[in-house]
Amino acid sequence: MPEEKQRGLYRGLTHYGDIEFSRYLRRSFARSMGYSGDELNRPVIGIADAGSGFNNCHRHFPELIEAVKRGVTAAGALPIVFPTISLGEPFLHPTSMMFRNLMSMDVEEMVRAQPMDAVVLVGGCDKTVPAQLMGAFSAGRPAIQLVGGPMMTGRYEGERLGACTDCRRHWSNFRGGDLSVDQIEEIEGQLATTAGTCAVMGTASTMACIVEALGMMLPKSATIPAVHADRLRAAEATGRQAVWLAGQGLTPDRIVSEKSIENALRVLLAIGGSTNALIHLTAMAGRLGIAVGPRQLNELSETTPVLVNLKPTGTHYMEDLHAAGGLPAVMRQIKDLLHLDCPTVTGRTLGEELERGKPWFDKNVVRERSDPVRDKGGLLALFGSLAPNGALIKCAAADERLFEHEGRAVVFDTLEDMAERLDSPDLDVHPDDVLVLRNAGPVAAAMPESGYIPIPAKLARQGVRDMLRISDARMSGTAYGTVVLHISPEAGLGGPLALVRNGDRIRLSVSAQRLDLLVDEDELARRRAEFDSRARQPLRGYAWLYHKHVLQAEHGCDFDFLRQAGVGGEQAPPG
Numbered sequence: 194m195p196e197e198k199q200r201g202l203y204r205g206l207t208h209y210g211d212i213e214f215s216r217y218l219r220r221s222f223a224r225s226m227g228y229s230g231d232e233l234n235r236p237v238i239g240i241a242d243a244g245s246g247f248n249n250c251h252r253h254f255p256e257l258i259e260a261v262k263r264g265v266t267a268a269g270a271l272p273i274v275f276p277t278i279s280l281g282e283p284f285l286h287p288t289s290m291m292f293r294n295l296m297s298m299d300v301e302e303m304v305r306a307q308p309m310d311a312v313v314l315v316g317g318c319d320k321t322v323p324a325q326l327m328g329a330f331s332a333g334r335p336a337i338q339l340v341g342g343p344m345m346t347g348r349y350e351g352e353r354l355g356a357c358t359d360c361r362r363h364w365s366n367f368r369g370g371d372l373s374v375d376q377i378e379e380i381e382g383q384l385a386t387t388a389g390t391c392a393v394m395g396t397a398s399t400m401a402c403i404v405e406a407l408g409m410m411l412p413k414s415a416t417i418p419a420v421h422a423d424r425l426r427a428a429e430a431t432g433r434q435a436v437w438l439a440g441q442g443l444t445p446d447r448i449v450s451e452k453s454i455e456n457a458l459r460v461l462l463a464i465g466g467s468t469n470a471l472i473h474l475t476a477m478a479g480r481l482g483i484a485v486g487p488r489q490l491n492e493l494s495e496t497t498p499v500l501v502n503l504k505p506t507g508t509h510y511m512e513d514l515h516a517a518g519g520l521p522a523v524m525r526q527i528k529d530l531l532h533l534d535c536p537t538v539t540g541r542t543l544g545e546e547l548e549r550g551k552p553w554f555d556k557n558v559v560r561e562r563s564d565p566v567r568d569k570g571g572l573l574a575l576f577g578s579l580a581p582n583g584a585l586i587k588c589a590a591a592d593e594r595l596f597e598h599e600g601r602a603v604v605f606d607t608l609e610d611m612a613e614r615l616d617s618p619d620l621d622v623h624p625d626d627v628l629v630l631r632n633a634g635p636v637a638a639a640m641p642e643s644g645y646i647p648i649p650a651k652l653a654r655q656g657v658r659d660m661l662r663i664s665d666a667r668m669s670g671t672a673y674g675t676v677v678l679h680i681s682p683e684a685g686l687g688g689p690l691a692l693v694r695n696g697d698r699i700r701l702s703v704s705a706q707r708l709d710l711l712v713d714e715d716e717l718a719r720r721r722a723e724f725d726s727r728a729r730q731p732l733r734g735y736a737w738l739y740h741k742h743v744l745q746a747e748h749g750c751d752f753d754f755l756r757q758a759g760v761g762g763e764q765a766p767p768g
């Protein structure tokens with residue numbers, strides 16, 4: 194077949210056993226959509242639309258996608274929009290995390306199966322961007338990411354409100370008795386007032402920044418507010434760029450490398466980003482055969498300052514970061530720590546892109562190197578007898594007074610157990626105790642964002658606002674507190690977390706990067722012999738597939754059969 198007949202709409206013909214018939218039939222059905230013959234001969238740019246009525250963060254996608262199409266058309270190609278699964282964070286049961294891999298499979302297979310020369314991935318809400326890129330990395334077609342951008346802040350009695358750090362703060366004030374029902378209802382109506390993703394440096398914003406750092410998105414486009422006209426201009430420019438990528442055949446594996454993944458980790462640390470991003474970046478990298486490990490994180494953490502003063506760790510919001518110079522301003526501050534020779538979707542290197550932008554930045558939001566928010570260690574992996582394969586703490590969002598802490602375990606065996614007993618007046622709990630939640634890991638419960646264990650009501654009313662909390666769950670990127678997450682192996686697989694009993698002593702040492710259960714080995718061996726997993730294998734459907742194939746947090750919670758062979762030497766969970 195002549196080469197031009199393998200591109201655009203003629204790419205990957207449907208098998209009918211007669212190539213000319215396949216071509217004729219595809220042309221005929223494409224014409225039924227009203228395309229002229231000329232259009233059918235252009236390169237095709239697929240636009241993966243993750244809009245959904247169940248996704249408030251993406252409610253502006255119709256307008257955004259029109260702008261992408263405009264850019265594609267202006268550059269001489271044919272834009273074709275196709276839907277994929279959408280993951281609206283608060284609308285999914287039991288947790289959106291369970292469906293990230295499903296969405297990644299949808300994206301991968303549809304990008305590969307349908308005739309497109311490049312794809313624009315339009316996503317935003319937490320899991321959508323990693324899912325799209327995991328899929329696109331595996332599909333191996335030229336791809337470029339466009340995000341929806343962050344929400345604008347709302348107001349309550351003159352105070353700025355941004356989802357969802359302020360959601361949590363006001364909710365804990367309400368639980369502590371400082372706000373009335375009427376007040377919390379009024380706040381509820383002002384927390385999320387525009388289209389776009391959460392207004393703070395939560396998971397969605399963190400992922401957007403990481404993807405810009407990886408070179409898979411146009412420069413300075415991660416932070417543009419959802420409702421700003423610049424967001425539409427970025428969408429149009431993304432459409433144009435996709436046509437260029439298609440012409441070059443520039444696939445993601447030629448952009449993303451070990452060095453650009455390291456850049457993304459540096460950026461994750463410098464922006465004080467979400468703990469979830471480490472899981473997602475690990476999964477994304479794994480699709481290209483690149484390993485990311487907790488120990489690598491700690492090495493980089495030792496030398497990367499936290500420079501962005503945004504909630505949940507600081508005071509400002511995403512719209513402020515954009516006005517302050519956006520992500521390029523942050524990357525310019527840590528230029529000496531980045532691999533500047535990494536390529537990007539623009540065809541220029543990261544270093545060239547940073548040279549091009551305006552050097553001005555607002556020092557209140559993006560701190561100078563000489564005046565960081567923290568001089569190092571925004572995120573830290575922990576090891577020890579309670580977390581042989583690692584756990585994670587966001588030091589930047591935690592209370593330093595609890596960094597070296599030993600306390601008595603108060604154990605909640607499951608999420609249901611926690612919901613039932615946490616606020617009971619009979620709960621035997623003191624402010625110095627360590628709250629333990631288990632059976633909330635990837636296999637047992639699809640790893641929900643419940644690691645931000647609420648302060649028990651009776652302590653909240655006494656004014657306690659933080660305690661050491663540990664679990665095999667995740668937490669929202671918008672949350673804060675002294676919270677140890679992603680303990681691996683999880684309790685459901687018989688990790689040491691499963692063996693903790695009420696009253697055991699647990700010790701956290703941030704300086705030693707350790708989390709330990711202070712119980713002697715004989716006693717632990719006795720408990721281990723009695724262990725019975727609560728992680729039950731579902732009988733059918735996606736839940737069955739998920740449960741059988743999901744990997745632990747240190748492997749990005751990807752499915753064993755989706756990672757590129759040989760990454761990390763991981764084992765599938767039993768069952």
Ligand code: FES
Nearest residue numbers: 250318390391397
């Ligand atoms: Fe979509 Fe927060 S709920 S980004």
Ligand code: MG
Nearest residue numbers: 319396669670
């Ligand atoms: Mg979130």
